[in-house]
Amino acid sequence: MHPQGEKLPKEAQHFLDFLASRGRKPSTLRRYAYDLADFYSFAFIHGDQKTASNDLLDPSLLEDYFAFMIERRKYNHKTTKRIAAVLKRYFYFLSQTYGLGSNPMESVTLPPADDEKITxxxxxxxxxxxxxxxxxxxxxxxxxxxxxxxxxxxxxxxxxxxxxxxxxxxxxxxxxxxxxxxxxxxxxxxxxxxxxxxxxxxxxxxxxxxxxxxxxxxxxxxxxxxxxxxxxxxxxxxxxxxxxxxxxxxxxxxxxxxxxxxxxxxxxxxxxxxxxxxxxxxxxxxxxxxxxxxxxxxxxxxxxxxxxxxxxxxxxxxxxxxxxxxx
Structure with a gap:
């Protein structure tokens, strides 16, 4: 069982097993496990059973999650971008392995970094x-x-x-x-x-x-x-x-x-x-x-x-x- 594994659905466990089989370091697996567990914890509290399920995941739930991290937790742009990459790769894995229709992260736009040019x-x-x-x-x-x-x-x-x-x-x-x-x-x-x-x-x-x-x-x-x-x-x-x-x-x-x-x-x-x-x-x-x-x-x-x-x-x-x- 991976760290935070007790909080993860079986699809996320399979994703971590897949990464381990590809030679990912234990520290990387711990980070991925923590990020996935944190997202599912948020989805359980702020979403509903329908919209939080992998096959019906609403991109708006992901937008709420990133808004929460930025506004409430004060995560910087680098951290939120890293977590976005984890979730994007995870949902891509689901689309390839479990037939998830589309990657909901493709519809999520992160706010610009504090030093990014205004347009x-x-x-x-x-x-x-x-x-x-x-x-x-x-x-x-x-x-x-x-x-x-x-x-x-x-x-x-x-x-x-x-x-x-x-x-x-x-x-x-x-x-x-x-x-x-x-x-x-x-x-x-x-x-x-x-x-x-x-x-x-x-x-x-x-x-x-x-x-x-x-x-x-x-x-x-x-x-x-x-x-x-x-x-x-x-x-x-x-x-x-x-x-x-x-x-x-x-x-x-x-x-x-x-x-x-x-x-x-x-x-x-x-x-x-x-x-x-x-x-x-x-x-x-x-x-x-x-x-x-x-x-x-x-x-x-x-x-x-x-x-x-x-x-x-x-x-x-x-x-x-x-x-x-x-x-």
């Missing part, structure tokens, strides 16, 4: 943004159950995407927000990152974002609504079966929307709006930074606005804007 593919156009925000408030393409929930759900989804687009928030920051972080009187929001990658800061909301955020909170039914002074989460999970927002009886507060659920929401709303596959919170952040630079904001101003420790991470955006202006 138009990393951004949303003004037309795509309008298309997305308009689609969120429509019921086009929704099932009867989804359409019934849309009046409650649309205000949350819309304001979440607006905060990513208009404030350049990271998904981790959006996830960590509590209602107490918002001052509706002054229109300010305190962002207190838990990971230390950026600094705590106060941001000014636009009049429209402030209005839409207040509308979202007021749309939540009172029994499950977050209230000020309680440390309640700002963005709450939704229960489609009960057609209402969720309450966490364990924490005795509204149930905080998870990072994985946020990424899934972005993906589903983008797909329904007809945008190209692979859109993520990072596309919105890239778009915000490029737009700010185009409108004359300096690197120093953006560093303060985003709570960055250095301007260096912004240089690739400035390089892109300079390139566009030189055309």
């Amino acid at each position: 138009q593919d990393h951004l949303l156009s003004a037309g795509e943004i309008r298309q997305l925000l308009t689609s969120i408030e429509s019921d086009l393409g929704l099932s009867e159950e989804q359409a019934q929930a849309r009046p409650l759900l649309a205000p949350r989804n819309k304001v979440m995407i607006q905060l990513l687009l208009h404030q350049g928030l990271r998904l981790q920051e959006l996830h960590g927000l509590s209602l107490d972080d918002v001052n509706f009187g002054t229109g300010t929001m305190t962002v207190s990152p838990e990971d230390g990658e950026v600094k705590k800061r106060e941001i000014q909301l636009s009049k429209n974002d402030r209005r839409d955020l207040h509308r979202y909170v007021q749309m939540i039914p009172k029994p499950v609504r977050p209230y000020p002074g309680e440390g309640h989460p700002l963005f709450v999970s939704f229960d489609f079966q009960k057609q209402t927002y969720r309450w966490s009886y364990e924490d005795d507060e509204p149930k905080r929307l998870t990072i994985v659920a946020m990424q899934k929401m972005i993906r589903e709303e983008s797909k329904r709006a007809g945008l190209a596959p692979g859109k993520s919170a990072q596309h919105f952040r890239h778009t915000y930074i490029v737009s700010a630079l185009k409108h004359g904001h300096t690197l120093e101003e953006l560093q303060e606005k985003l709570g960055l420790h250095s301007e260096l991470v912004l240089l690739r955006y400035q390089e892109y804007v300079n390139h566009i202006r030189s055309k």
Whole structure:
């Protein structure tokens, strides 16, 4: 039995046996076993029995997995790229040995590395943004159950995407927000990152974002609504079966929307709006930074606005804007 073997399905065990027969080092086999066990553990928790099975594996589950590693675990690009290579090779083995129809990793696009050049593919156009925000408030393409929930759900989804687009928030920051972080009187929001990658800061909301955020909170039914002074989460999970927002009886507060659920929401709303596959919170952040630079904001101003420790991470955006202006 390989390390982590007790957590692996038989197909993964056969894959490790195949690698061993090809002379792979024990250290390599341990690494592969750990990566596969970690993926299946995630799939068991965040997927369902149907979508997590090898023959019906949905690429969206893999996208959620990589979003989780990047946003929650803070894995760097090199690590996520290595794990992607492991999974790609594993699913190729399944296609050759077990007749898996296609390699789901072929449909997964990893976010760019921090030092990768920014291109138009990393951004949303003004037309795509309008298309997305308009689609969120429509019921086009929704099932009867989804359409019934849309009046409650649309205000949350819309304001979440607006905060990513208009404030350049990271998904981790959006996830960590509590209602107490918002001052509706002054229109300010305190962002207190838990990971230390950026600094705590106060941001000014636009009049429209402030209005839409207040509308979202007021749309939540009172029994499950977050209230000020309680440390309640700002963005709450939704229960489609009960057609209402969720309450966490364990924490005795509204149930905080998870990072994985946020990424899934972005993906589903983008797909329904007809945008190209692979859109993520990072596309919105890239778009915000490029737009700010185009409108004359300096690197120093953006560093303060985003709570960055250095301007260096912004240089690739400035390089892109300079390139566009030189055309």
